[in-house]
Amino acid sequence: MRILLIDDEVELVSTLAERLSFRGIDADWVCSGKDALKKIETTSYDIAVVDIKMPKIGGLELRKMMAEKHPGMKFIFVTGHGSEEDFRAGSEAAGAEYYLVKPVDIEDLTEKLKQVLKR
Amino acid sequence: MDIKWDIIGTEGFRFMGKMNASISHEVKNVLAIINENAGLLEDFTLMAEKGMAIDPERLNALAGKIQHQVQRADRIIKNMNTFAHSVDETKKKVDLSEILVFMAALSERLATMKGIALEVTPPSTPIAITTDPFLVENIIWRCLEFSMAVTGTGKTVVLTADKKDQGASIIFSQLKGLSDASSRPPFPEDVENELVKSLGAQIVVNEGAGEIVLGLPEGPN
Numbered sequence: 603m604r605i606l607l608i609d610d611e612v613e614l615v616s617t618l619a620e621r622l623s624f625r626g627i628d629a630d631w632v633c634s635g636k637d638a639l640k641k642i643e644t645t646s647y648d649i650a651v652v653d654i655k656m657p658k659i660g661g662l663e664l665r666k667m668m669a670e671k672h673p674g675m676k677f678i679f680v681t682g683h684g685s686e687e688d689f690r691a692g693s694e695a696a697g698a699e700y701y702l703v704k705p706v707d708i709e710d711l712t713e714k715l716k717q718v719l720k721r
Numbered sequence: 722m723d724i725k726w727d728i729i730g731t732e733g734f735r736f737m738g739k740m741n742a743s744i745s746h747e748v749k750n751v752l753a754i755i756n757e758n759a760g761l762l763e764d765f766t767l768m769a770e771k772g773m774a775i776d777p778e779r780l781n782a783l784a785g786k787i788q789h790q791v792q793r794a795d796r797i798i799k800n801m802n803t804f805a806h807s808v809d810e811t812k813k814k815v816d817l818s819e820i821l822v823f824m825a826a827l828s829e830r831l832a833t834m835k836g837i838a839l840e841v842t843p844p845s846t847p848i849a850i851t852t853d854p855f856l857v858e859n860i861i862w863r864c865l866e867f868s869m870a871v872t873g874t875g876k877t878v879v880l881t882a883d884k885k886d887q888g889a890s891i892i893f894s895q896l897k898g899l900s901d902a903s904s905r906p907p908f909p910e911d912v913e914n915e916l917v918k919s920l921g922a923q924i925v926v927n928e929g930a931g932e933i934v935l936g937l938p939e940g941p942n
Contacts, residue, residue, distance in 0.1 A: 611750050613786060617757035624764050655746060658836040682749030704749045705756035 603719050604646065605629040608638045608664065609653040609680065618651075618706070625712045635659025635667075642671055649699075649718055651711070654681040662696050669697070676718045680706060728915045729856070736859045743830050744801045751794045758787050800827055807854040812941055814851045817882050817889050818843040824861045825880055837869050838877040848882055848889045851940045852920060860916040864893050864924070864933050867908045871898035888939040894932040902928070 605622070607629050609615040615631040622629050630645070632638050635656055641647075650668060654661035665677050677697065682704040699721075700714045762783055765775045804827060825841045832839050868878045872895060879894045898905055909917065909924045917924055921941065925934040 611754060613790070614750065614754045614757055617754070617761055621757065621761055621764055624768075655834065657834050682746045682753065704753040706753065708757075708760055 603627070603648045603715070605715060606638060606641060606645075606647040606650045607631040608633075608635070608650060608656070608661075610634060610656045611653075618708070618711075621708050622712065622715075625708070627712060627715060635661075635664040638664060639667060639671075642668055642675075646672060647675060649676045649678065649715060651678045651680060651715075654679055665696060665698070676721075678702060678711075678714060678718065680704060722918055724919050725911075725915050726919075728911055729859075729919055732863075732912045732916070733855065733859060736862055739831075740804060740827060740862075741801075743827075744797060744804075747797050747830050748794060751790050751797070754790050755787055758783050758790070796826075804858070807858055811853045811855075812851060813854050814849055815854055815857070817848040817850055817857075817891065817937065819847070820854065820857060820861070821880055821882050821891060824858055824865065827858075828862065828865055832865075832869060832878070835869055837872060839865075839880060840877050841880045844882055844884065846884075848884050850889055850937055852937060853941075856916055856920055857937065860913065860920065860922065860935060861891060863909075863913050863916065864891070864935055867906065868893040868896055868933060871896045871905050885936070888937050891935040891937070892932055893935070894930070896931045896933065899926065899931045899933075900928045908933075 605627060607615045607619055607622075608631070609618075610633050612633050615633060619629045619631045629651075630641065630647075632641055635658060638650070638652075639659075650665075652661040652664055656664070659667070661679055661681075665679075668675055669677075676699045678700045679696070679698040680702045699718045702711060702714070762780070765780065765783075769775050800823065803823060822841055822843055825839045829839060865878065865880075872878050876897065877895055879892075881892045881894070883890045883892065908926060913924060916922075921938045923936045925936070927934065
C-alpha cells in the first residue's frame with residue numbers, strides 16, 4: 603500500500619513515518635498542501651493522512667483537490683482542534699474514512715490504515 | 722463621549738477566544754511531536770530488547786528534539802499567561818514596543834496559516850504610554866487582521882511603532898491591496914471605532930502609502 607502523510611509540522615510527520623515503517627508500513631511525507639499536490643502528480647497513493655489545519659491549503663480543501671485527481675484515494679484526517687464529536691461530524695461530511703485527534707496513537711493509526719485498505 | 726461598551730465587550734470575548742483557540746492548537750501540535758518522539762524512543766527500546774543495536778547519537782538527537790519542543794511550549798504558555806494578565810488592570814503604564822512584539826508573537830501562527838509573515842521593527846527606545854493593555858491589544862489585533870486581509874497570501878505585514886509629541890503611533894505597512902477600495906473589506910467599522918473611542922485613539926487609513934496608522938494617546942482621556 604502507498605501512503606502519504608501530510609502535516610506542516612516536519613518533526614511530527616517525519617517521526618510518524620519512521621514509526622510506521624517499524625510496523626511494516628512504508629509512508630512518504632510532505633509538509634504542505636502544495637507539496638502533496640506535487641507528489642501525487644508522479645506517485646499514486648492509496649491513502650492520505652491529512653492534517654486539517656495547515657497554512658495556505660487546509661486539509662479539507664486539499665482533500666477535494668487530491669480526490670479530483672485520484673478519485674479512488676482514501677483519506678484519514680488528523681486535527682488538534684475541537685471535540686471528537688464535532689470533528690467526527692466534520693470529517694464524515696468531508697468524506698474522510700477516519701478521523702484522529704492529536705496526539706495520535708500510533709497503534710490506532712496503524713490499525714485504521716489497515717482497515718481502510720481492507721475495504 | 723458615548724461609547725458602546727456592549728460592542729467592545731462582545732469583541733473582547735471574541736478576541737480572547739480566537740487567541741486561546743490558536744494557542745491551544747499550537748500546544749496540541751507540540752504535544753503531538755513530543756508524543757511521537759517519546760514513542761520512537763519506546764520503539765528503539767523494544768528493538769534493543771530484541772538485540773538490535775541503537776545508535777547513541779540517534780537517542781541524543783531525539784532527546785534534543787523533545788527539549789526543543791518543551792522550550793517551544795514554554796514560550797507559548799508564557800505568551801498565553803501574559804495575554805491572560807492583560808485584563809488585570811484597565812489603566813497601566815506599558816511599553817508599546819513590548820506590546821507590539823508580544824502581539825506579533827501571539828498572532829504569528831494565525832498569520833502563518835494565511836501564508837503571511839509578520840515583520841516587527843520595534844524602536845530602539847521604549848515608548849511608554851498609560852492605557853488599557855487589553856483594549857490596546859484588541860485594537861492592534863483588529864488592525865492586524867484587516868492588514869492581513871489586504872496584504873494577500875505570500876506577503877509580509879510590517880509593524881513599527883513611533884513616539885509622538887502627545888503619544889505614539891503603530892504603523893501597519895506594505896498593505897498592497899489597501900488602495901483597491903472596491904474589493905477590500907470596509908475599515909474601520911463599528912468595532913474598531915468603539916475601541917478607538919474608548920482608548921482616545923485614532924485610525925488613519927493611508928491608501929496611497931499602503932499603510933494604517935493607529936495613533937494612541939500618552940495617557941487616558
